[in-house]
Amino acid sequence: IVTNAGDIVGTSWGIVGRNAADSIVNTGRIASGTLAAGVITAGGSNAVLLASGGTLTNNAGAQIIGAGNVVQFNASGTITNAGTIRANASGTSAAVNMFGANSIVTNLAGGTISGGRAVVFNSAASNATLNNSGTITGITGTQGVLFFNNGTVTNTATGSITGGVGIYFNGTTASSVLNDGIIRGISSSGILATNGTANVINNGSVYGALNLNG
Numbered sequence: 001i002v003t004n005a006g007d008i009v010g011t012s013w014g015i016v017g018r019n020a021a022d023s024i025v026n027t028g029r030i031a032s033g034t035l036a037a038g039v040i041t042a043g044g045s046n047a048v049l050l051a052s053g054g055t056l057t058n059n060a061g062a063q064i065i066g067a068g069n070v071v072q073f074n075a076s077g078t079i080t081n082a083g084t085i086r087a088n089a090s091g092t093s094a095a096v097n098m099f100g101a102n103s104i105v106t107n108l109a110g111g112t113i114s115g116g117r118a119v120v121f122n123s124a125a126s127n128a129t130l131n132n133s134g135t136i137t138g139i140t141g142t143q144g145v146l147f148f149n150n151g152t153v154t155n156t157a158t159g160s161i162t163g164g165v166g167i168y169f170n171g172t173t174a175s176s177v178l179n180d181g182i183i184r185g186i187s188s189s190g191i192l193a194t195n196g197t198a199n200v201i202n203n204g205s206v207y208g209a210l211n212l213n214g
Contacts, residue, residue: 004028009035014047014066020075022054026083032066042067042088053077053100058085060110068093068116076100081134082108087115092142094120101126107134109158114139118163123148126171132156132181138163141187147171150196155181157204162186166208169193179204 001023007030008014014030024030032044047066048056053075058064062083064071070087071079077100087095095115096105099122107113111134118136120143121128128151136159138144144163145153149171155161159181166183169175169192176199177183183190185208191200192211200210 001025004030007031007035007040009033009040010044012044013049014064015049016046017050017054018052020052020054022050022052023057024048024050024055025057025059026062026064027059029063029065031064032070040065046070046072048072050074050077053103056080058083058111069097070095070115072097072099073103074099076103078103079105080108081106081111081113083111085111085113091116094118096120098122098125098128100124102128104129104131106131107136107159109133109156111135112137117142117144117146118161119145121145121147121149121151123171126150126173128152130154132159132161134159136161143168144184147175149173150175153177153179155179155183155204157181160184164188165192166190166206167192169198170195172196174199177201179206181205182207184208 033042060082114137126149141164150173162184189211190206190208
């Protein structure tokens, strides 16, 4: 268990955990890169790498910063964010990169997650869940949220999800979106499903087409 209220900055990794029970609570700054005169310059690999999954709580005002794939769980885990998780690299590097089935990412009101791709659930991360009441932004115009498998998104009235494609489902089984906030596709679809179906209930605003397979 790591409880951080200061600065943890490593040139390659900030924190690496290898046990399924690993837990991190952050009210300070965690980064991969360098720290000089109080200024973090992003670089290296992961700011947080939990190789066997676990839990991460990033509290309001806290920051987790890196060049790309800033927070990575190689197995099932739970992330709750009320602060900032930011990938500074361009391209498809993710701010949050999940590999475990049944993983849950919750971005609370006031929380921000941004990167080339903001949140990625990889093919092993089936039945993933994203709960968003904050701001999720794919800054290079790729995807705000990318599911390589199936998943469920709840975007509340205070939630905003933005990318070239807002939410992209690439799995072959059904996924779902409940939207009461804003989902924005800057250059393409607001919600895109290319293989399986996506069931969408929209009470908010979706900018960009609903491009659903079935």
